[in-house]
Amino acid sequence: MSVFLQPEGRIDIRGLSISLGEGSAAFEAVQGLDCLIEPGQFVCILGPSGCGKSTLLGALAGHLQPRDGSLKVDGAPVSGPSPQRGMVFQQHTLFPWRTVRDNIAFGLKMRGIGKAERDKAADEILALVGLEGFAERWPDQLSGGMQQRVEIARVLVNRPRLLLMDEPFGALDALTRLNMQELLLDIWTRIRTTVVFVTHDIDEALFLADRLLVMSTRPGRIIEDLRLDFPRPRTTELVTSHEFSRLKRHCLELLRHEDGRQLPRLNPLGLPPENKLPRFAL
Amino acid sequence: MYGSFNRWLPRAASLLLCLLFWQLAASHHWNLGLVTFANVPTPLAVIEAALGLGDSGKLARHLGSSLSRVFAGYLAALVIGVALGLAIGRSKWAEDLLLPPLEVLRPIPAVAWIPLAILMFPSSELSMVFITFTGALFPILLNTVHGVEGVDPRLIASAKSLGAGRRAMLLEVILPGAAPSIITGLSIGMGTSWFCLVTAEMISGQYGIGYYTWESYTIQNYPDIVVGMLLIGVLGMGSSLLIKRLGGVFTPWHRPRGKA
Numbered sequence: 428m429s430v431f432l433q434p435e436g437r438i439d440i441r442g443l444s445i446s447l448g449e450g451s452a453a454f455e456a457v458q459g460l461d462c463l464i465e466p467g468q469f470v471c472i473l474g475p476s477g478c479g480k481s482t483l484l485g486a487l488a489g490h491l492q493p494r495d496g497s498l499k500v501d502g503a504p505v506s507g508p509s510p511q512r513g514m515v516f517q518q519h520t521l522f523p524w525r526t527v528r529d530n531i532a533f534g535l536k537m538r539g540i541g542k543a544e545r546d547k548a549a550d551e552i553l554a555l556v557g558l559e560g561f562a563e564r565w566p567d568q569l570s571g572g573m574q575q576r577v578e579i580a581r582v583l584v585n586r587p588r589l590l591l592m593d594e595p596f597g598a599l600d601a602l603t604r605l606n607m608q609e610l611l612l613d614i615w616t617r618i619r620t621t622v623v624f625v626t627h628d629i630d631e632a633l634f635l636a637d638r639l640l641v642m643s644t645r646p647g648r649i650i651e652d653l654r655l656d657f658p659r660p661r662t663t664e665l666v667t668s669h670e671f672s673r674l675k676r677h678c679l680e681l682l683r684h685e686d687g688r689q690l691p692r693l694n695p696l697g698l699p700p701e702n703k704l705p706r707f708a709l
Numbered sequence: 710m711y712g713s714f715n716r717w718l719p720r721a722a723s724l725l726l727c728l729l730f731w732q733l734a735a736s737h738h739w740n741l742g743l744v745t746f747a748n749v750p751t752p753l754a755v756i757e758a759a760l761g762l763g764d765s766g767k768l769a770r771h772l773g774s775s776l777s778r779v780f781a782g783y784l785a786a787l788v789i790g791v792a793l794g795l796a797i798g799r800s801k802w803a804e805d806l807l808l809p810p811l812e813v814l815r816p817i818p819a820v821a822w823i824p825l826a827i828l829m830f831p832s833s834e835l836s837m838v839f840i841t842f843t844g845a846l847f848p849i850l851l852n853t854v855h856g857v858e859g860v861d862p863r864l865i866a867s868a869k870s871l872g873a874g875r876r877a878m879l880l881e882v883i884l885p886g887a888a889p890s891i892i893t894g895l896s897i898g899m900g901t902s903w904f905c906l907v908t909a910e911m912i913s914g915q916y917g918i919g920y921y922t923w924e925s926y927t928i929q930n931y932p933d934i935v936v937g938m939l940l941i942g943v944l945g946m947g948s949s950l951l952i953k954r955l956g957g958v959f960t961p962w963h964r965p966r967g968k969a
Binding site: 488489490507508509510512513514516518520522523524525533534537538565566567581582585695696700 | 861862863864866867868869870871872873874877881882885886888960961962963
């Protein structure tokens with residue numbers, strides 16, 4: 428690393444609109460978004476279900492194309508998925524046919540790095556997420572929290588400019604969730620990358636973020652942009668502090684105001700999959 | 710824990726009971742109204758016939774001919790079925806182009822292929838291989854398509870995000886993702902391939918278990934028919950088991966939990 432390098436991971440969103448669905452069923456998931464995110468910032472996006480926050484994340488990852496406006500990372504327009512922009516889904520997407528180590532090393536393998544070197548790098552990252560000794564396991568043999576740690580490790584091994592997280596701890600139990608939040612902050616202090624973290628949990632957002640963007644219900648627009656100056660390292664005591672409660676009330680007000688109708692959940696790949704009927708009997 | 714020995718006991722007992730029923734029904738010429746055992750050979754007669762076949766020295770040639778036909782047809786079905794299945798599962802274009810004719814060919818039974826097979830292939834050996842091929846192709850093809858389409862789109866998206874190109878996507882994500890389904894298809898295809906053997910070997914002039922069975926029928930040698938039937942059953946079961954075991958070796962992650 429050189430001090431002369433510009434810090435990487437600046438996100439520049441201008442007039443961004445994304446539409447989902449086809450034909451008459453098409454709709455605007457997000458509309459006219461403007462936002463500038465500094466390199467190394469930890470940004471949480473908070474919003475009601477179906478508001479398009481995951482859609483925005485999908486566009487940042489390169490899985491969804493903007494209908495209008497521009498989306499740039501370090502000055503270059505996002506034109507498709509890239510290891511520079513790592514994505515963590517709510518449910519893990521580890522390859523069941525690869526061991527934990529081979530899952531983590533996958534990105535390095537795709538870059539043509541030799542086996543010995545990528546195994547070494549994988550083991551280092553595995554230690555960083557606190558899973559030494561699990562390298563040989565199959566993903567199915569791990570608990571939900573461990574699977575998410577491997578998922579994060581698999582993305583971080585590529586040294587991404589952006590870490591995009593779509594409710595990554597949403598499916599975990601409360602205690603594991605707290606542990607994972609602290610772990611994530613710990614990792615983030617060591618591997619400084621821009622984090623965009625989508626959640627609908629106010630506590631989680633306030634606990635993690637430098638900056639909190641609150642989105643309106645569909646079509647998603649940014650209705651609040653908060654700086655959170657709680658000192659780091661943060662511990663769970665923070666959530667009982669007066670200032671934390673005040674901000675939480677504020678966010679609750681905003682969300683309650685927006686919570687007019689229930690919308691189906693969107694995901695970073697677009698719309699939830701329809702149940703397709705099999706085309707032939709086997 | 711339910712010991713494996715405890716499970717083999719009822720399995721063996723079940724086979725023995727079937728044999729006992731067969732012996733009783735055949736030796737007493739039971740007539741059950743809809744079905745009669747009056748002319749069915751007894752297990753003992755079948756064992757004698759089997760020993761006779763062993764003594765005649767032709768068993769090895771019969772087995773050799775049949776095995777080589779089944780495996781040649783099966784191997785061709787494996788290569789073509791998996792390749793077509795991957796193409797159809799991955800591309801709408803390939804699906805529209807390839808699936809309609811295949812769906813028309815699929816319901817055609819092996820017997821119906823005999824005349825055309827004889828006309829189309831220069832040697833009878835090749836036509837027999839072709840018929841075992843038609844038997845194995847469709848289970849393999851359809852299970853491959855099914856497996857490929859079943860791969861989680863989120864896994865594909867993740868692989869793209871991690872830098873996988875087209876080739877890596879196919880080899881590292883699609884193929885292993887579809888592997889359990891492909892192996893099911895391969896195992897079913899093995900069975901149907903044997904299933905078509907008697908049909909295929911109707912064309913044969915001399916050797917093959919199917920030929921032996923068909924020949925015994927035309928000369929009304931009933932115990933020999935049963936020997937042929939049982940041989941096909943045992944060989945079919947054995948090779949299906951073999952495929953399952955091999956499949957298990959290639960998909961270690963797909964094993965039931967708790968077993969290392």
